[in-house]
Amino acid sequence: MSAADPFSSVHGAGEEVRTGPDYLLENARREDAAALVVQRTLAGAGFFERSGRRQLVGVGQAMLFTHREPSRYGFPPEATAPYRLRFVTFSPAGVRPLFNRLRHDFGSVVAMPDDSEATALFDELLHRFEHRSFHDRFHETDLLHRLLIALYREQVLGTRTSDxxxxxxxxxxxxxxxxxxxxxxxxxxxxxxxxxxxxxxxxxxxxxxxxxxxxxxxxxxxxxxxxxxxxxxxxxxxxxxxxxxxxxxxxxxxxxxxxxxx
Structure with a gap:
């Protein structure tokens, strides 16, 4: 039996604009393969809900979730502006422990402002996926790992004044x-x-x-x-x-x- 592949890969990435509450996804009902997702708000707001707790995800924030978990997200019914978002979906191999630790310590909605290192890495992943320009699977895994490390570091630094x-x-x-x-x-x-x-x-x-x-x-x-x-x-x-x-x-x-x- 061969060992499990330790390298992660991007399954999907892109930018979308949603304008109504018909945009609603139940992760527990998804039939696609288990995956990890970082979804960042560019304009308007989305919402993320898990265990009865609903959070708005505004500009400069991102939601973190996995397919096939008991959570859902979408366009807030009370919203009046379009929800513009970018997302990166990737396999859990090699990065799941860090992804899980990030959510455990800081929750499923995290800060991700325009001028942050995490946002720069996020945008690079999206760009390279769209242009098929990853050097190899090691480069792809390295960028994903660096994204999660940067997100974690930035959440820690954010608590210096807030908590x-x-x-x-x-x-x-x-x-x-x-x-x-x-x-x-x-x-x-x-x-x-x-x-x-x-x-x-x-x-x-x-x-x-x-x-x-x-x-x-x-x-x-x-x-x-x-x-x-x-x-x-x-x-x-x-x-x-x-x-x-x-x-x-x-x-x-x-x-x-x-x-x-x-």
């Missing part, structure tokens, strides 16, 4: 391997250290310091199992300032010393 606590959560996950501390993280979020710790614990049911330590220790455990680096190098690569601090924290967390992983 500094969520921004801090993502900042910790992105920078735990660096020698950061909670004072510097709070400063990046634009709030005091005390407020950040209190609000973070209330929202995520875990202190930010505990999350930071857990991320570092789990990363170190993977390094110990997968590499031949010595303990000091593993500690440094996992964000610890010294091997002694690392060894004590590791033993407390896993009830065994780092050397036991080997």
């Amino acid at each position: 500094p606590i969520e921004f801090g959560y993502h900042y910790l996950r992105d920078h735990f391997r660096a020698p950061i501390n909670l004072k510097s993280v709070a400063a990046h979020c634009g709030v005091s250290r005390e407020h950040f710790i209190r609000a973070f614990r209330a929202r995520y049911r875990e202190a930010p310091g505990a999350l930071l330590r857990r991320l570092r220790l789990e990363h170190a455990r993977t390094m110990l199992a997968a590499t031949a680096f010595d303990i000091q190098d593993v500690a440094r690569a996992s964000g610890f300032t010294s091997s002694n601090t690392f060894c004590r924290a590791y033993r407390r967390h896993f009830s065994r010393p780092p050397a036991a992983e080997r």
Whole structure:
């Protein structure tokens, strides 16, 4: 049996203008192959609905969905202007985990303004699909992956002013391997250290310091199992300032010393 193809490909892309509520699609009823979709609003607004929650998708936003999921989208009945949109539909191979994580962390409606890197990549994918100008399937997969990475990064940056606590959560996950501390993280979020710790614990049911330590220790455990680096190098690569601090924290967390992983 051959291994599953790990490379994604664009199934469809284009631009449309819809003018009435007859434009309504039920994803659960679609008969075409399972696919991932990014659909961006250029003018007017569309709507996306899932689990009883209905959201308008206006200019500078995009909806993310999959075929054969229990969701629907279309032209809002209350709209008075035409809905102009662009879409890219692609296979899930190689990119589904990132697509799912993007939706899990930020929802099915995300910001995608005109001047963003994600929009530039989105438009390039549409253009290359229409002109059949992908270099090869590796190039096609790379562009799709870069689009989702750019979308994720831009949503994180958008939370810096709209929701500094969520921004801090993502900042910790992105920078735990660096020698950061909670004072510097709070400063990046634009709030005091005390407020950040209190609000973070209330929202995520875990202190930010505990999350930071857990991320570092789990990363170190993977390094110990997968590499031949010595303990000091593993500690440094996992964000610890010294091997002694690392060894004590590791033993407390896993009830065994780092050397036991080997």
